[in-house]
Amino acid sequence: MAAPSEKHDVFQAIADPTRRKLLHMLAEEEMAVTVISGHFPMSRTAVSKHLRVLSDAGLVRERKVGRETRYRMDPDPLLELKRWLNYYERFWENKLTALKRFVENDEDDNGRAAEDTKI
């Protein structure tokens, strides 16, 4: 997995379902690796590597407490995703506009299907 060589970005980091589940768990609570990995059907080491990917992307932060390492989510990098997504906002607004136009036409010539107004 994640040969933790270089940096991973947010897009890659959240691409994996396991990692999304990890984020979800670590959003509320800080947790130690063993505890975390208890919730996954894979080895502790595998979970550890996923955590590393998330860490590379800046999505989690680790803290050593005695002999354990506790992880917690850091939401900051999600802002990049948000900005990316924001760009496309207008496109589905356009689709809504098209839908609205369709509905209005439908009210006018009541009952008959408006041809070619692909929504």
Next chain:
Amino acid sequence: MAAPSEKHDVFQAIADPTRRKLLHMLAEEEMAVTVISGHFPMSRTAVSKHLRVLSDAGLVRERKVGRETRYRMDPDPLLELKRWLNYYERFWENKLTALKRFVENDEDDNGRAAEDTKI
């Protein structure tokens, strides 16, 4: 690449930079494969396969016009991403609250650094 076997989801689809660039291009304009692939430093076939992944995720739509196939973005699946992201909204709001608290404390005992208020 993308052995176009099963469905790909949005998260996977946008994980790759090339595919994000594709989306960006196809958001405005419908384009034919050859034209599209002219903008990438890889073979037409490779681009074609990326398009397939996007298509699997529902992020692009294809239309045959004569001997060419034109692709255009469909923003709908991005709503899933938006909802996913939405869930984490409150977490960085929390961070902002913490920042605000920090700034206010800083105004009080003006000049001295507020220890341990990690933002």
Next chain:
DNA sequence: TTGACATGAAACCAAAAGGTTTCTTATGAT
């Protein structure tokens, strides 16, 4: 100080991902 727990590092592996080249099949233009 000895033993048990917590975790990362290493070495390894199979499958998926990203890419290439070659072949086929439609469709258009002459």
Next chain:
DNA sequence: ATCATAAGAAACCTTTTGGTTTCATGTCAA
């Protein structure tokens, strides 16, 4: 009819990914 163009399908190759098991190191408890 014939030739060129557009694009997906197939077969193939290399690197990355997700996972495993084993080993090493640090810390806590008796």
